[in-house]
Amino acid sequence: SPKIPSAVPHISTPNPSSGASTPNIKRVSDFKFGEILGEGSYSTVLTATENSTKREYAIKVLDKRHIIKEKKEKYVNIEKEALCILSKHPGFIKLFYTFQDAHNLYFVLSLARNGELLDYINKLGRFNEICAQYYAALIVDSIDYMHGRGVIHRDLKPENILLDDNMRTKITDFGSAKILNSSHGSHEEDTHHADKPQAHSRSFVGTARYVSPEVLSDKIAGTASDIWAFGCILFQMLAGKPPFVAGNEYLTFQSILHLSYEIPPDISDVASDLIKKLLVLDPKDRLTVDEIHQHPFFNGIKFDNTLWELPPPRLKPF
Ligand SMILES: C[C@@H](Nc1nc2c(c3cc(-c4cn[nH]c4)ccc13)C(=O)N=C/C2=C\CC1CC1)C(C)(C)C
Numbered sequence: 001s002p003k004i005p006s007a008v009p010h011i012s013t014p015n016p017s018s019g020a021s022t023p024n025i026k027r028v029s030d031f032k033f034g035e036i037l038g039e040g041s042y043s044t045v046l047t048a049t050e051n052s053t054k055r056e057y058a059i060k061v062l063d064k065r066h067i068i069k070e071k072k073e074k075y076v077n078i079e080k081e082a083l084c085i086l087s088k089h090p091g092f093i094k095l096f097y098t099f100q101d102a103h104n105l106y107f108v109l110s111l112a113r114n115g116e117l118l119d120y121i122n123k124l125g126r127f128n129e130i131c132a133q134y135y136a137a138l139i140v141d142s143i144d145y146m147h148g149r150g151v152i153h154r155d156l157k158p159e160n161i162l163l164d165d166n167m168r169t170k171i172t173d174f175g176s177a178k179i180l181n182s183s184h185g186s187h188e189e190d191t192h193h194a195d196k197p198q199a200h201s202r203s204f205v206g207t208a209r210y211v212s213p214e215v216l217s218d219k220i221a222g223t224a225s226d227i228w229a230f231g232c233i234l235f236q237m238l239a240g241k242p243p244f245v246a247g248n249e250y251l252t253f254q255s256i257l258h259l260s261y262e263i264p265p266d267i268s269d270v271a272s273d274l275i276k277k278l279l280v281l282d283p284k285d286r287l288t289v290d291e292i293h294q295h296p297f298f299n300g301i302k303f304d305n306t307l308w309e310l311p312p313p314r315l316k317p318f
Contacts, residue, residue, distance in 0.1 A: 026050075026097045026108060031059065040175060042066040047111060057096065060107040064100070075175060080107065082151050082174035090308045091142030093162065093172040112162030112170045117233075120315055121158060126240035129268055131313050136234050137301045138169040143230060144289040144303070146171075147223045150180035154221050156229035157210045158236060167312040178221065208249045209242045213257050213281050224283035227292075231278025238271055239264050243279060257281075270297050 034047035043062040083095035097108040160173035212228035215221050235243045243261035246252045263272045274297040280286045
């Protein structure tokens with residue numbers, strides 16, 4: 001079976017001839033698979049329990065033939081590399097093992113038992129400002145760590161911000177990510193970008209509602225594109241709906257490019273001020289992570305390790 005070159009030492013293929021599996025190399029038979037959590041075009045994410053430890057994981061199963069047919073090897077390696085780079089920070093889904101068999105690649109990952117942030121926003125209608133401030137702080141801290149290590153997510157949205165057993169955020173789904181100045185040589189679109197105040201990359205459009213205007217107009221996604229998506233997520237936590245929602249994708253894109261959104265009147269002035277400084281058409285004029293840290297909306301929040309030890313505020317109906 002054609003081997004997908006691995007960007008990280010994780011990849012391990014049990015040696016079928018020996019039959020015996022060496023201690024730290026996992027194989028399908030080491031797990032009992034459970035329910036499907038979500039599906040992508042060439043992958044499925046399921047719950048799984050490791051037979052020997054009874055530990056619960058999420059396992060992403062990727063179809064090798066489909067990946068090769070669709071020429072997606074590069075994206076699979078970017079996703080694996082991003083998950084590895086980010087696995088040490090509490091704000092991301094952790095990658096524990098990878099292995100493969102004749103037909104599939106397997107990523108063994110942390111299971112976020114409380115599902116998607118989106119479900120809580122919809123269930124509660126919207127978050128009060130204490131909850132919105134706390135969850136926004138976790139997301140900003142995670143974006144800061146991600147960008148600091150040269151990873152741009154490019155498709156941040158409440159569906160791929162998951163919640164763990166302690167109701168803390170775990171960002172996932174790096175299938176559209178871009179890794180800057182990395183070893184796997186995807187610099188083609190970047191080389192002729194003279195102006196690189198932030199890191200840029202093109203060739204991808206995120207989900208309609210959270211995609212930034214610069215990606216819509218000339219397909220250049222930079223770190224500021226994740227900041228735009230954060231602005232949309234903050235708006236949605238406070239208002240209960242994303243800022244740019246229209247009848248169809250074309251109308252949604254138009255409302256983004258014309259910055260046509262309205263902040264509900266019952267959102268505080270300090271929260272409105274932050275949203276207005278994030279949802280800015282020119283990426284160069286958008287707040288940077290450091291400026292977000294300083295914004296009065298986060299008064300009382302310390303962006304250090306203690307942030308991840310704070311007990312999350314109870315999410316209750318507004
Ligand atoms: C966005 C993503 N959805 C999800 N991806 C992951 C979950 C996950 C869990 C629930 C959940 C748990 N309890 N109730 C719902 C719902 C959706 C999930 C998880 O626990 N661990 C790793 C995951 C993903 C890791 C993989 C990208 C590398 C899609 C739809 C793409 C599968």
